Amino acid sequence: MGKINAVIKGIGAYLPEYVLTNDELSRMVDTSDEWIMSRIGIKERRILKDPNLGSSYMGTKAVEELFAKTGVNPDEIEAVFCATSTPDHLFPATAAKICNNVGIKNAFAYDIEVACAGFMSALYSATNHIESGRHKKIIVVASEKMSFMVDYTDRTTCPLFGDGAAAVLVEATEEEVGVRDIILRTDGSGWSHLQMKAGGSVCPASHETIDNHWHYVYQEGQAVFKAAVTNMADISVEIMERNKLTADDLAWFIPHQANLRIIDAVARRMGVDKDKVMINIEKYANTSAVTIPICLWELEKSLKKGDNIVCSTFGAGFTFGAMYLKWGYDGDKI
Numbered sequence: 506m507g508k509i510n511a512v513i514k515g516i517g518a519y520l521p522e523y524v525l526t527n528d529e530l531s532r533m534v535d536t537s538d539e540w541i542m543s544r545i546g547i548k549e550r551r552i553l554k555d556p557n558l559g560s561s562y563m564g565t566k567a568v569e570e571l572f573a574k575t576g577v578n579p580d581e582i583e584a585v586f587c588a589t590s591t592p593d594h595l596f597p598a599t600a601a602k603i604c605n606n607v608g609i610k611n612a613f614a615y616d617i618e619v620a621c622a623g624f625m626s627a628l629y630s631a632t633n634h635i636e637s638g639r640h641k642k643i644i645v646v647a648s649e650k651m652s653f654m655v656d657y658t659d660r661t662t663c664p665l666f667g668d669g670a671a672a673v674l675v676e677a678t679e680e681e682v683g684v685r686d687i688i689l690r691t692d693g694s695g696w697s698h699l700q701m702k703a704g705g706s707v708c709p710a711s712h713e714t715i716d717n718h719w720h721y722v723y724q725e726g727q728a729v730f731k732a733a734v735t736n737m738a739d740i741s742v743e744i745m746e747r748n749k750l751t752a753d754d755l756a757w758f759i760p761h762q763a764n765l766r767i768i769d770a771v772a773r774r775m776g777v778d779k780d781k782v783m784i785n786i787e788k789y790a791n792t793s794a795v796t797i798p799i800c801l802w803e804l805e806k807s808l809k810k811g812d813n814i815v816c817s818t819f820g821a822g823f824t825f826g827a828m829y830l831k832w833g834y835d836g837d838k839i
């Protein structure tokens with residue numbers, strides 16, 4: 506028997522219907538479409554309005570679409586990893602609720618909380634489980650209700666984020682396709698620059714934490730911006746060199762969608778032409794762990810078996826990473 510590889514065999518996604526535009530934001534805080542477009546590159550974002558619905562709702566919708574597209578039976582799934590930093594509850598895992606909603610009964614399931622790097626981290630775990638030979642079918646689902654932790658009175662953070670979910674089916678194969686390489690790193694010295702200050706075991710909820718808006722995203726934008734450009738560029742170049750890839754070998758470069766200026770700077774460092782860089786930040790903003798699988802979902806129909814794709818991510822922690830995929834199926838045949 507040859508080496509077992511892990512390959513993505515299908516993608517589902519869910520984006521809430523409500524579209525929050527820059528014009529609407531401009532009526533909530535002192536900002537403008539012109540400022541947001543020129544400094545970040547976002548035109549609108551999707552928001553899950555219902556306060557009684559959370560990440561498990563969107564993750565469930567994404568997995569349901571994945572089942573419908575692939576025809577896979579819930580009983581065949583052996584593990585579910587949910588990448589989220591906006592879980593329904595601190596415990597139990599959002600992954601458990603998703604399993605219950607979609608009828609997955611033979612799997613073990615847990616959440617992976619690595620903020621924007623969550624999808625890549627969860628896919629790394631799934632890949633290792635599959636390459637070990639222990640499991641054959643795993644779902645990686647990323648779901649984020651960022652709007653629940655966005656302060657819509659703070660103009661420095663409220664334009665940045667959106668809600669959404671996406672799920673991939675990861676299977677074992679002996680073909681030379683799938684996840685070829687992943688590099689992940691954490692620089693914990695950056696933890697305080699991007700965080701939620703209260704609501705955890707440090708600084709539990711109190712009147713004071715609510716009055717001070719400490720249950721929302723806190724970000725020191727420029728520190729995060731600089732670290733994002735440097736680390737995403739370095740790790741993307743590292744994965745290209747380690748796999749002897751040149752920009753010409755790539756069908757797509759898929760960067761985390763946090764800021765168009767970060768994306769442009771990283772692509773320039775890698776020498777990748779703009780027409781090979783997947784960008785959809787203008788429609789969905791930063792959906793944290795979900796940006797990369799939403800890009801794959803949007804590209805799916807145009808992808809061909811054997812396409813080389815490099816993805817790169819950066820987020821709170823700081824945690825950052827890059828991965829090299831050799832795409833596993835012709836998307837137009839789905």
Ligand code: UT7
Nearest residue numbers: 535536537540545621660661726727729730733763764820
């Ligand atoms: O996914 C996790 C990783 N996150 C990121 O990668 C985000 C990284 N950071 C960024 O993308 C950028 O730092 C931001 C988009 C968050 C901010 O852009 P910036 O160019 O770094 O702006 P700044 O924070 O230096 O602010 C410049 C000015 C300030 O005004 P003063 O002090 O110069 O008068 C801000 O108050 O822009 C002001 N400003 C705004 N003005 C209009 C900040 N936000 C807004 C706004 N509308 N929404």
